[in-house]
Amino acid sequence: MLQKYTHDTRILLAIDCIIFGFDGEELKLLLIKRNFDPEKGKWSLMGGFLNETEDLEEGAKRVLNELTGLENVYMEQLQAFGEITRDPVERTVSVCFFALINIHAHDSELSRSMNGYWFNFKDKPDLIFDHNKMVNMALSQLRYKAALHPLGFELLPEKFTIPQLQKLYEAIYDMHLDRRNFSRKIISTGLLIDTGEKNENSATKKAMLYQLDAEKYKNNFNDFHNFISDFKW
Amino acid sequence: MLQKYTHDTRILLAIDCIIFGFDGEELKLLLIKRNFDPEKGKWSLMGGFLNETEDLEEGAKRVLNELTGLENVYMEQLQAFGEITRDPVERTVSVCFFALINIHAHDSELSRSMNGYWFNFKDKPDLIFDHNKMVNMALSQLRYKAALHPLGFELLPEKFTIPQLQKLYEAIYDMHLDRRNFSRKIISTGLLIDTGEKNENSATKKAMLYQLDAEKYKNNFNDFHNFISDFKW
DNA sequence: GCAAAAGTGTTACCTCTACACCCATGT
């Protein structure tokens, strides 16, 4: 390797993860109680520092795994946050990722690590530093993307019913959707495969279980849809 | 300030700017010939390093200003790029911004600094490091946002005609748009104010000059539109 | 049998697209 650059400001790079979950009813946010100063005891996003030997995505996955045991989770970079005084200890730039996970499918990993606590998104506490801002931006981004791309599936079990999917979208946008129109929109994407099975959990009529057409999902992920047409941004 | 964190990886933070311009006909990209090693003499994005005393947005504005003389330009963070080997000199994480500027309105600043060269986007040369990837992502992001929000105005003079705006959109998406439908879509946003003036440059019928309703633009920027409905993403 | 949840069909409305015509200007 050549000689290093002469510029002398080298900065601590944090990684923070906004982890969204869904339990079938409510949109959730995974938070952790900070166990070191400053702000010890306050709620915080899952975070860590970037190492020399990993790139940003690897770092984000590592941080997530170390704190929750989770693996193979949908993650996407939000953006970098760099206010000078965002961390009182020292100048730190944080690169934020948001992750989508299906809570029930990952119960075991999560309970094993016991580091985090799932808040209903609506009841989330005040967070340290600029984490509130990060979370708000992540929600905007989630809403933005999920309205246009078939992102929501990441928060559901492998096999799911259309009413479950609708509940998820209603939780994300905090609004009511018409059952019949929603169903038609989703079916018309062609992304769902009828498994032939029925949901045994339902107390009344059992709903059909679908699963993603993985191939189509990958290839058509960037197609535009309009799942949520009258949402007020 | 408290004691610093014990984590010991502190990283050089680069800032790179993807600068889009429009000259009335073609979408342009402002590049610079790198005048230091490595890759001296090759084309590169406008870039620099983050200083201790500035946050990311300030840094991006400073870098842009130092290299081009430009001020008061629309800028938005794209994302951070952190591949370990992205810069052969040393580990560097780059936070990317993209900027939109109206070339003619900034002729004087730009010619004074003479650091950059405007390429037609389609003819852009191969760039150093991961800058090609950054540019491609920035174009995607520009297309994405400009299809849904009234972003394009940033690339035009203060007073502009609807045909000019259409040419801009055609350049961004590299496709032909229907004159009449485009005009109706734009007018229906209610963002344009008829100045009563006419474009004197036109060789034939002079087109009406509009300007942005600044108040509405600010307040309704996040409203959803659908300026480009049949673009293949 | 009844309540609750799930599946499906229909209609009115609205938006978008594709197209044709007219107007203003310079040569």
Added chain:
DNA sequence: ACATGGGTGTAGAGGTAACACTTTTGC
């Protein structure tokens, strides 16, 4: 007058929203 570019109108297609009815299941 004619070529070129700009402004506007309209009919048909397609998509969306609002609505009602039927089916399945547990009690």
